[in-house]
Amino acid sequence: MAQSPFGRRGFLGLAGGTALGVASTAALGPLAGTANAALGVAAPDTPSPALGLQLYSVRNLINSLGFRVVFEELARLGFKEVEFAGYTQGNAGPITIPQLKQLLEDNGLKGVGSHIGTNALVNAGQREQQYETARQLGLPYLGTADDIPGGNTTAGIQAAADRYNQAAEVAATYGLKIYQHNHSNEFAFTSDQPTVRRYDVWINSLDFSKAVFLEMDILWAFGGARKFAQPGGTNGVPLPNGAFGFDPADYVAAHPERYHLFHVKDGRPNANPAQGNSYADVEIGLGNIPFRAFFDKVGAKAMHHPLWEQDAAPNTPASAGGAMGAAMRSYENLFVIRTLTWLDELRDQVDAMVAAGRVKAAVGEDLQGRLANAVKRYEGGHEQSAMGYLGQFIAKVNNQVRGDEEAKMLLMANAQVVLNWLQESEDKENGVD
Secondary structure, three states, X not given: OOOOOOHHHHHHOOXXXXXXXXXXXXXXXXXXXXXXXXXXXXXXXXXXXXXXXXXXXXXXXXXXXXXXXXXXXXXXXXXXXXXXXXXOOHHHOOOOHHHHHHHHHHOOOEEEEEEOOHHHHHOOOOHHHHHHHHHHHOOOEEEEOOOOOOOOOHHHHHHHHHHHHHHHHHHHOOOOEEEEEOOOHHHOEOOOOOOOEHHHHHHHHOOOOOOEEEEEEHHHHHHHHHXXXXXXXXXXXXXXXXXXXXXXXXHHHHOHHHEEEEEEOEEEEOOOOOOOOOEEEEOOOOOOOOHXXXXXXXXXXXOOOEEEOOOOHHHOOHHHOHHHHHHXXXXXXXXXXXXXXXXXXXXXXXXXXXXXXXXXXXXXXXXHHHHHHHHHHHHOOXXXXXXXHHHHHHHHHHHHOOOOHHHHHHHHHHHHHHHHHHHHHHHHHOOOO
């Protein structure tokens, strides 16, 4: 597998090892809550095979070549899910929704969501056609990347959330869940409560018992943490040295059941923290967002719909493969992120089972040693060696975990999934189909 020039250890950040500059608890906002294991997936404690992308990243290719060519190439790279940013293909000619659905099926892809405008998502008279289109495509989610509606006042944001809650009830009759995707501006402070973030008012006003959820754009959340680090001016008040005012992972860790999709987007910080979204987006692996630490805090099981997005991907030089070259390299690094975070998750699962008395301490210590070696070898790009240690882990779980068949089967099954990923990576590196 091709590696980032910064190496796996460097660009992913060691799990739990990223220091975040944190402002006061007043600026942090109300993040209290108990993590809920029910994440809207069938088996929340098991690895998900899905890696996807927001099609906006390759919009120029869809416009010139059409969905068929783009889907074929994305499937060849290994992507399994796509999030739409429109259902037309520009210069490639007209296409119908049934034709688009057939192209997904032909290429083994699943449409997982779509970005449309806020009014089209929630307004009666507009939303129904959008919901029907999403249903025809088999989308489980339909959302928007528009800013939180309602302006900067608490009452305005609460009223906008009520519109979402009402729309979610209608969407549910179509078998859909609706969602909102953040940029950095959501983390600004309200004008009438200057120590309360707009995002906190928003998420505390949504009724998550209905079919309404959130998509976190990880990069823009870090941008909000950097740009709006502390209460103050409408354009953001950063902390010295660009330190963060909060850790975006805390929002997910507090309520993982609210976040069904993630944009796993990398970026480099702007020299001026208050400029734009505070970051310029780049290919995964070329920025400094600590994805591994992020998913270690929220739990890898929350990563069940990770979607690569790079707004600037169409600007990738032809010598670097253009937008599809960016997609290829970002897929490879997204693959690494998922594999390493699930190796970390296995270590957490062993610790939890030891603490609960489901696995003996001595057995747990032995298993952790095997996992530590697997992680170290994979971090260095040695898939074959990592596979050997993970195979040892599976064998020792089978032989030494006794008296709790459920714990044994969960650890063995999850390790086998990760082992399969390592084998896939090794085969790809060796040119094996």
